[in-house]
Amino acid sequence: MIQQHEIVLPSFSRGFHPITGIIERNLPELPETGILHLFLRHTSAALTINENADPDVAKDLGYAVDKIAPENDPGYIHTIEGPDDMPAHIKSSILSVSLTIPITNGRISMGTWQGIFLCEFRNNGGRRRITATVYR
Amino acid sequence: MIQQHEIVLPSFSRGFHPITGIIERNLPELPETGILHLFLRHTSAALTINENADPDVAKDLGYAVDKIAPENDPGYIHTIEGPDDMPAHIKSSILSVSLTIPITNGRISMGTWQGIFLCEFRNNGGRRRITATVYR
């Protein structure tokens, strides 16, 4: 049995932002055992799971992906939407737009240090939409 | 309820190729609500979701992954299958071989600008096989 739900995030600045709480508050009642699938409907942002304890980890993740896909690389052809755009597409494919997470005892079940992050790669990305699918 | 289906793609040249239409034409009738899982059965190619509008994005994605995993790196040990082989394995793990996508109103449901791409990392990769699983 499958339930689907659309979640519209608030606007976030460029960077990695913890959204586990927002996701949990916007889901219907979860089954005892199941799977949660989150699908971000955009090509210049991503979803990832990483350390939720020290906020510096999120900053360093942003720094690291900026190095992997730098702005103003003279090799880029697709430059018309600004210097942050093509790097955003590259980072989106590297980190990916979907997550699949176990549901156990009626809750999203991750490891002690894990949290869900929206990775906003644009300077002004606006509100991002996620399709959440729960199956049991 | 689960249905599985094998899709054999045509041969593609090295690069990122839009395959949303091929996938849609080769799926059985989809449920109203569900999930589509695509699994590429290879280790030197990948699947990704990215911008489907400007074909230059696909070219720049190819350029970007070539920089991240360059050919002829003197640090590689596994070189016997040619200079494009080990970089292809690296890119395959970075972008991954599977996608999970919502099905809504009987159709694959992605964002306005999103499309599915085969990422062919070999110079002569041949025909690639995907196992498509639909669950409702």
Added chain:
Amino acid sequence: MIQQHEIVLPSFSRGFHPITGIIERNLPELPETGILHLFLRHTSAALTINENADPDVAKDLGYAVDKIAPENDPGYIHTIEGPDDMPAHIKSSILSVSLTIPITNGRISMGTWQGIFLCEFRNNGGRRRITATVYR
């Protein structure tokens, strides 16, 4: 119908380690057709699928991710847990902590050359836990 199962891996040294056999031996009887979801409950390791034949591929994958997220980058802020820690978080987001794999004819169904790997990014990561979910 969903079944969930926790798998505790043995301690592995830093590097990419084939674990397909361990996973198979620790799963309950699989359905004829279905999906296996593996979720690694950690932020400094990852799961990936790659070539299972030549062990040099795993070595080169480790070399490649060390180059993508090098140690001792002066830009990192989160350095208190040692020089291997922040690079481990970066690699974990790049390769991701979960895999979804088809089940066909009662078995995990991957391509001829594909195997499941634990990517251990810490020098002393200890025993890692995976939540395995099977749905049919």
